[in-house]
Amino acid sequence: MTDLKGQCAIVTGGTKGIGHSIAEALLAEGARVAICGRSAATLSDAIRSLGTRGRIVGRPCDVGQWEQVKEFFSFVDQEFGDVDILVNNAGIGHFGAVDELAPELWREVIDTNLSGPFYCSKLAAARMKRRGGGFILNIGSLAGKYPFATGAAYNASKFGLAGFTEAMMLDLRHSNIRVSTIMPGSVQTGFRSEIEGAEWKLDPAAIASTAIHLFKTPGRNLASRIEMRPSRPRRK
Numbered sequence: 001m002t003d004l005k006g007q008c009a010i011v012t013g014g015t016k017g018i019g020h021s022i023a024e025a026l027l028a029e030g031a032r033v034a035i036c037g038r039s040a041a042t043l044s045d046a047i048r049s050l051g052t053r054g055r056i057v058g059r060p061c062d063v064g065q066w067e068q069v070k071e072f073f074s075f076v077d078q079e080f081g082d083v084d085i086l087v088n089n090a091g092i093g094h095f096g097a098v099d100e101l102a103p104e105l106w107r108e109v110i111d112t113n114l115s116g117p118f119y120c121s122k123l124a125a126a127r128m129k130r131r132g133g134g135f136i137l138n139i140g141s142l143a144g145k146y147p148f149a150t151g152a153a154y155n156a157s158k159f160g161l162a163g164f165t166e167a168m169m170l171d172l173r174h175s176n177i178r179v180s181t182i183m184p185g186s187v188q189t190g191f192r193s194e195i196e197g198a199e200w201k202l203d204p205a206a207i208a209s210t211a212i213h214l215f216k217t218p219g220r221n222l223a224s225r226i227e228m229r230p231s232r233p234r235r236k
Contacts, residue, residue, distance in 0.1 A: 013090030064111030
C-alpha cells in the first residue's frame with residue numbers, strides 16, 4: 001500500500017461536506033493538505049477546525065475562474081512546492097426546468113463543476129509530470145449517469161465530468177498519473193435541502209474512506225470509476 005505521509009494533497013471545496021471529510025482523512029494519514037473555497041469566512045473556520053490534525057493551508061478560490069485557479073496553485077507552490085494528489089470536489093447545483101433556468105445559473109454550474117476540474121487538473125498534471133507521477137480524483141455523481149427533471153445544468157456538468165475523467169485517464173496513464181472518479185448518490189451534506197430522516201443518505205466520511213483506499217492502492221492498479229449508493233434509500 002502507498003504511504004501518504006508527507007505527500008501534498010489539494011482538495012477543492014474542502015471547507016465542508018465531502019471535501020472537508022477527505023481533507024480530514026488525508027491529514028490523518030500524515031499528508032500535507034491545501035484546501036480552497038469561495039467563502040473566506042468558511043475557509044478560515046475549516047482551517048481552524050482541521051489545523052489540530054496536521055499541516056493544512058488554504059486560500060479563497062472560485063475554481064470556475066481560471067485566473068483564481070492559477071493564483072491558488074501558485075500559493076500551493078509557495079507553501080508546499082509540489083503536488084502529489086488532487087481532489088476535484090468543488091461543486092454547485094442550480095435546478096430548474098430548461099425553459100425556466102437563467103443562463104447565468106447554467107454558466108455557474110458548468111464553470112464550477114466542469115471547467116473547474118479541467119483548470120485544476122491542467123495545472124496539477126503539469127506539476128505531477130515533473131515529479132514523476134500523482135493521483136487525480138474527481139468527485140462526480142450518479143447524476144452523471146442518471147438524469148432527472150430540473151437537473152439539466154447539473155446533469156450536463158456531471159455527465160461531462162464523467163467523460164472528461166475517462167479521457168484524462170487515457171491522456172495521463174503513461175505519465176504515472178492515475179485518474180479516477182467516485183460517483184456518489186445522495187450524500188448527507190446539506191448540498192440540497194435535507195429532508196427529515198435523511199440519515200439514510202451516504203456519510204461523507206464513507207466517501208473519504210473510499211478516496212483514501214484509492215490513493216493507497218499500489219500504483220500498478222487503478223479503480224477508474226466507483227459508484228456509491230445508500231444501501232437502504234428512502235422509499236418513494
